[in-house]
Amino acid sequence: MEKRLIKKDALSGIINKLSEQMLVYAPVKDEDNVLFKVLEKGMEPLADYSNTRNAPKNFFFPKTETMMRYMRTERGIELSGEGEGAPEMVLFGVRPCDARSFILLDKVFDQEKYKDPYYIDKREKTTIISLACVHPPYSTCFCTSVGGHPMSSEGADVVLTDLGDKYLAEFVTPKGEKLLEKMGDLSKADDAAEATKEELSKKSEEAITSHVAGREIKPWLDENFEHPFWDTIHQSCLACGTCTYLCPTCHCFDISDEVKGSDGKRIRTWDSCMYWLFTKETSGHNPRTSQKQRWRQRLMHKFKYFVDNFDAIACVGCGRCVMYCPVNIDIRKIVNDISKL
Amino acid sequence: MENVEKQLREEAKRLLADKKVDVIVGYEEGTLPLQTVPCFITNPDDAGKLVWNSFCSQNLAKYVHDIIHQHRESQVRVKPEDKTRKVVGVVARGCTTRSLVIHLQERQYDRDEVVIIGVPCTGFVAKRKVSTLVDGKEILEAAVNGDKISVRTTSGDKDVPLKDVIADNCLNCHFNNPVISDIMVGNEAPPRDVDREYDSVNKFENLPLEERWSYFTKEMEKCIRCYACRNTCPSCYCKICFVEQSQPAWVGTGDDPTDVQVFQIMRMFHMAGRCVDCGSCVEVCPMGVDLRNFLKKLDKDGFELFAHKAGESIDKPAPLSTFEMGDKEKFIFEPESSS
Ligand code: SF4
Ligand code: SF4
Numbered sequence A: 001m002e003k004r005l006i007k008k009d010a011l012s013g014i015i016n017k018l019s020e021q022m023l024v025y026a027p028v029k030d031e032d033n034v035l036f037k038v039l040e041k042g043m044e045p046l047a048d049y050s051n052t053r054n055a056p057k058n059f060f061f062p063k064t065e066t067m068m069r070y071m072r073t074e075r076g077i078e079l080s081g082e083g084e085g086a087p088e089m090v091l092f093g094v095r096p097c098d099a100r101s102f103i104l105l106d107k108v109f110d111q112e113k114y115k116d117p118y119y120i121d122k123r124e125k126t127t128i129i130s131l132a133c134v135h136p137p138y139s140t141c142f143c144t145s146v147g148g149h150p151m152s153s154e155g156a157d158v159v160l161t162d163l164g165d166k167y168l169a170e171f172v173t174p175k176g177e178k179l180l181e182k183m184g185d186l187s188k189a190d191d192a193a194e195a196t197k198e199e200l201s202k203k204s205e206e207a208i209t210s211h212v213a214g215r216e217i218k219p220w221l222d223e224n225f226e227h228p229f230w231d232t233i234h235q236s237c238l239a240c241g242t243c244t245y246l247c248p249t250c251h252c253f254d255i256s257d258e259v260k261g262s263d264g265k266r267i268r269t270w271d272s273c274m275y276w277l278f279t280k281e282t283s284g285h286n287p288r289t290s291q292k293q294r295w296r297q298r299l300m301h302k303f304k305y306f307v308d309n310f311d312a313i314a315c316v317g318c319g320r321c322v323m324y325c326p327v328n329i330d331i332r333k334i335v336n337d338i339s340k341l
Numbered sequence B: 001m002e003n004v005e006k007q008l009r010e011e012a013k014r015l016l017a018d019k020k021v022d023v024i025v026g027y028e029e030g031t032l033p034l035q036t037v038p039c040f041i042t043n044p045d046d047a048g049k050l051v052w053n054s055f056c057s058q059n060l061a062k063y064v065h066d067i068i069h070q071h072r073e074s075q076v077r078v079k080p081e082d083k084t085r086k087v088v089g090v091v092a093r094g095c096t097t098r099s100l101v102i103h104l105q106e107r108q109y110d111r112d113e114v115v116i117i118g119v120p121c122t123g124f125v126a127k128r129k130v131s132t133l134v135d136g137k138e139i140l141e142a143a144v145n146g147d148k149i150s151v152r153t154t155s156g157d158k159d160v161p162l163k164d165v166i167a168d169n170c171l172n173c174h175f176n177n178p179v180i181s182d183i184m185v186g187n188e189a190p191p192r193d194v195d196r197e198y199d200s201v202n203k204f205e206n207l208p209l210e211e212r213w214s215y216f217t218k219e220m221e222k223c224i225r226c227y228a229c230r231n232t233c234p235s236c237y238c239k240i241c242f243v244e245q246s247q248p249a250w251v252g253t254g255d256d257p258t259d260v261q262v263f264q265i266m267r268m269f270h271m272a273g274r275c276v277d278c279g280s281c282v283e284v285c286p287m288g289v290d291l292r293n294f295l296k297k298l299d300k301d302g303f304e305l306f307a308h309k310a311g312e313s314i315d316k317p318a319p320l321s322t323f324e325m326g327d328k329e330k331f332i333f334e335p336e337s338s339s
C-alpha cells in the first residue's frame, strides 16, 4: 500500500486538478444541507463537514434509473439501451460508514447468483476517497456496534486522515494507486504519521457515545417473529420512508413502465418497506398489510435476514434514520429495547 | 407548563381508568433534543409519560383518524351484535381541534368516538430554525428557560430568544386555544400577533409571475416525494391517494420534475378550505420544502372570498362542500375580470 502526506492547503488544489481530468463528486454546501455535487471550476470541496444528508448510494443505485427504452413501430417493438454506460469518476469525501455501505451493497448487487449490470458498471468505474472520522461527527453515530469503525478503510480506495496540519493519504486498492498517478508528486509518509493515526483512531473510537446491541439481538429475532413487542414500534410512524431513502444500505427497488404514445421506458425506482404499496401483488393481495409488519421487515432485514444471508448487519451505524425521522423513531432504542427482552 | 402537564396526566389517567377512552394519543419525551414523540397510552399507569411543551410539534388529529378507521376496518367481518367501537382521547391544541372539527364535519367519525383534552398553546419550536441559528452544528441538548431557549452544540452553548425559533405558523396563529374540547387543562394562552397573518403571502403575491413560478419550481426541486407531508396531514386521509393509483396513473413514479409539481399542486388544492395551518407538513418535511407559502395563499383566498377559516367552528360548513345563494361566482363566469 502506498502512503503519502498532503499539506492541508494543497488538498483542494489536488482535488480540483482531478476534476479537470474526470468527473469528481464532492460534498458542497447547498442552502442548509451538505450534498454531493459535481465539482466545477471554482468550487471548494468541503473537507471539514459532518456528513451529507443523503447517503452516497445513489451514485451506484440511483433513485430513478432507466433500464431500457422501447418504441412501437410498424415493424414491431424496437428496444434500445441507455447510451454508453457510466463515466470514470471519483467520489471524494465519503465517510467511513458510507464507504463500508458499498461493501454491503456489493453483496446484493454483485454476487455469484445475481449480477446487476447497472450497479456494477458504475461501481467499477468509480474511485472512492474517504475521509476518516478523527472525531465522530454526531452523537448518534454507532458504527462500532455494527461492525464498522470511525477510521475504517473498508470500501474505500483512498483514505485521508486529518493529522492536524496535513493529511495522511493511504492508497488502499489498485484503483486507488492508479489515482495516485494522477495526483502529482506527493511526499512519502513517515512512521510518525502512522503512529499519530493509530493514536487518533483509538481516541475516535472512544469518543463514540452511542452503542447498540447489534449482533446480540440476533437469537431473539430468530425466535420471535410473533411477539407483542412488534406492536410497540410503528404506531407513530408516518410511513414516509425518509429512514430508508436516506439510509446508505437500504436497497429495495421497484420496476415500472412509463409509456407516452408509442414510446416507453422501463424504469427502476427506489422502493421502501415503509410504504403500503411495498410487496403489494398484482392480484391485490399484500402479505404485509400493516405498518407493524412493515416495520418488523425493516428491522428483521437489517439485523436478521442480511446476517443469515451474508453474515453482516445491514446497517453501518451512520445515524441518519435516527436524526431525520420526523417522529423520532430511533433504531438504537429499538435494538436496545429488544436486547433487554 | 408543569402545571398543564400535571393536570394532563391526571385527566388522562382518569379517562383510562374509568374506561371512558380506549387509548390516549399524546406526546412523550423523545430520544433526541428538540423532539417529542406521539405516544399511544392504553394503561392508566403510563399516563405519567405524557408531556406538553414547546417541542410538541405534530398535529395529532391524524392519529385519531387512523386509529378509528383501522379499528372500523378490523370490525368489517364481525357480526353486528359483536361489533365494538374504539374511543380515542387526544391531547389537542388549537390547530389540532380545528382538524378534529374538519373530520367531524366531513363525517369521518362521530363526536362520541373522540374525547378532546384541550391544551392552551404558545407555539412550537421549529427544529430547522434552531439548526440554522447554530450553523447546522449538531444540537446535543436544548431546554426552554422563560423566553429563551438554551442550546448546547458540539461547538459550545448558545441562548436564543424563543420567539426567533417558534414555527412561522404559530407566530400569527388565531386559534392557539382549542375551538372545541371535552376537558380543558391549563389557563387560556395569550393571543398571538394575528394582524400579520398574511404578511408573507401578500409579499409573495406582489412578486412578478416569473419570480413566483421560479420560487415554486426551486422549492419543488428539493422534494423527494416521500409524502411525509401528506401522511402527517390530518386533512389528507384518502384511502388511496391519487399519486399511488395506477389505473389510471395520474402521475409518474420517476424523477420528472412535472410529476413532483403535479403532486404538490393537486395536494395543495385539496387543502383549500381544509388546511388549518398547523405546520406539521413543514415540520416533518425532510428536505425543508416551503409548503406553507402556497398553502397560506389558498387559506387567504378562502378567507377573502368566503370569510372562512378552516375548522373554526363545527356549525360553519366548509365553503367548497356547500352552496349558498350569495356565493361569489364571478370568478367562474368572468375569470378575466377578477384578479
Ligand atoms: S439503518 Fe439508520 S443508522 Fe443504520 S445505516 Fe441505515 S440510516 Fe444509517
Ligand atoms: S422516517 Fe420515521 S416516520 Fe418516516 S417511515 Fe421511517 S420510521 Fe416512519
Ligand code: SF4
Binding pocket: B222, B223, B224, B225, B226, B227, B228, B229, B230, B281, B284, B285, B286, B287, B288, B289, B291
Ligand atoms: S415531505 Fe417534503 S420531500 Fe416529502 S413529499 Fe412532502 S414536500 Fe416532498
Ligand code: SF4
Binding pocket: B059, B229, B232, B233, B234, B235, B236, B271, B274, B275, B276, B277, B278, B279, B280, B281, B282, B295
Ligand atoms: S396542509 Fe400542512 S399545515 Fe395544512 S393542515 Fe395539512 S399538515 Fe397542517
